[in-house]
Amino acid sequence: MRSKGMATMVCIPLLGKDKVLGILNLARKTKGTYGQPELTFLQQLADQLAVCVENARLYAEVIRGKAELIQSAKLAAIGQMAAGVAHELNSPLTAIMGNAQLLLRKSPPESPEKPLLEDINRCGARCKKIIQNLLTFSRQEQFPLEPLDLNQVVNKVLPLVSFQIDHSNIRMVTKLHPDLPLITGNSQQIEQVLVNFLLNARDALEGKLGKKALKITTGIFPENNSGDSTPDLAPGPGRVYLSVSDNGQGIKESDLPNIFNPFFTTKDVGKGTGLGLSVSLGIAEAHNGTIKVESACGKGSTFTLLLPASTGEDNCVGRGENHDYQCSSINHR
Numbered sequence: 001m002r003s004k005g006m007a008t009m010v011c012i013p014l015l016g017k018d019k020v021l022g023i024l025n026l027a028r029k030t031k032g033t034y035g036q037p038e039l040t041f042l043q044q045l046a047d048q049l050a051v052c053v054e055n056a057r058l059y060a061e062v063i064r065g066k067a068e069l070i071q072s073a074k075l076a077a078i079g080q081m082a083a084g085v086a087h088e089l090n091s092p093l094t095a096i097m098g099n100a101q102l103l104l105r106k107s108p109p110e111s112p113e114k115p116l117l118e119d120i121n122r123c124g125a126r127c128k129k130i131i132q133n134l135l136t137f138s139r140q141e142q143f144p145l146e147p148l149d150l151n152q153v154v155n156k157v158l159p160l161v162s163f164q165i166d167h168s169n170i171r172m173v174t175k176l177h178p179d180l181p182l183i184t185g186n187s188q189q190i191e192q193v194l195v196n197f198l199l200n201a202r203d204a205l206e207g208k209l210g211k212k213a214l215k216i217t218t219g220i221f222p223e224n225n226s227g228d229s230t231p232d233l234a235p236g237p238g239r240v241y242l243s244v245s246d247n248g249q250g251i252k253e254s255d256l257p258n259i260f261n262p263f264f265t266t267k268d269v270g271k272g273t274g275l276g277l278s279v280s281l282g283i284a285e286a287h288n289g290t291i292k293v294e295s296a297c298g299k300g301s302t303f304t305l306l307l308p309a310s311t312g313e314d315n316c317v318g319r320g321e322n323h324d325y326q327c328s329s330i331n332h333r
């Protein structure tokens with residue numbers, strides 16, 4: 001202050017509702033203390049400034065909230081529209097695939113049309129999958145709930161994807177908790193989440209030089225503290241998790257906030273639909289659970305499905321076949 005030729009200085013805090021927003025520093029070249037009328041004036045000035053700062057912050061928050069509201073309204077509208085379109089496309093697609101399969105059966109192996117028909121069939125199957133995802137994402141659908149063992153879900157899904165995983169030279173390990181509590185859920189949907197995690201992990205490992213590793217873990221939270229790839233999640237009562245870790249390309253920090261948005265994809269055109277994670281999160285939330293992500297660019301990612309363990313109140317706590325389960329159903333979205 002002296003170097004600037006100032007001799008007297010006063011610092012006045014800018015007081016917000018419940019915190020100090022900043023400090024107003026004033027200085028002058030003449031020596032001597034500030035008088036009471038000056039201080040009263042400066043205090044009033046500081047109070048006015050504090051109100052301005054607080055209003056500016058509130059305004060920014062309102063604008064942000066409005067933008068979020070518009071965004072979610074847009075997403076809801078897109079969801080409804082997508083469901084309508086998907087529904088309309090389902091029937092003609094069934095006819096296209098059915099006819100292609102009929103012609104395929106009739107065409108001899110050496111026929112030049114055979115690869116073309118196979119292509120029609122393959123593309124049709126891909127479209128069907130996209131449609132199915134869209135419908136799952138946006139349809140009000142009843143899914144029956146049952147007592148589920150996440151370890152069994154893993155064992156059921158592995159044979160379905162192991163060919164694709166092995167084919168990509170990925171070393172897969174599973175670490176399943178030996179005494180995992182049941183959850184109350186829909187088997188098909190939880191399987192779908194796991195398949196999405198696994199296929200994303202496979203894609204993230206594509207082109208990686210060096211060892212490609214993928215790990216599936218189940219466990220109880222917060223009891224499990226193995227410390228390796230188990231994600232660092234806030235403890236909660238009676239929760240179980242299913243996580244998939246890979247040492248692939250990881251997710252850019254700028255992409256992380258978007259990965260659960262429908263249609264967000266960083267994959268090549270024709271490869272990604274951007275629906276896998278949004279559908280998966282919808283499923284997790286419909287099961288009163290959530291999905292957590294940990295990722296480091298260039299190092300890998302861990303996706304964790306976290307679900308509440310069954311309680312006696314679910315009527316779904318038994319393990320044996322003789323239990324008389326009486327389960328409800330959930331409304332997905």
Ligand code: ADP
Pocket residue numbers: 196200201204246248249250251255259260264265266267271272273274275276277278300301
């Ligand atoms: P899609 O797989 O069709 O792109 P998803 O909703 O499943 O759609 O995933 C959205 C995006 O999230 C992906 O395009 C990718 O950028 C990112 N992502 C998901 N899983 C992983 C992963 N294991 N590693 C790196 N990126 C991932």
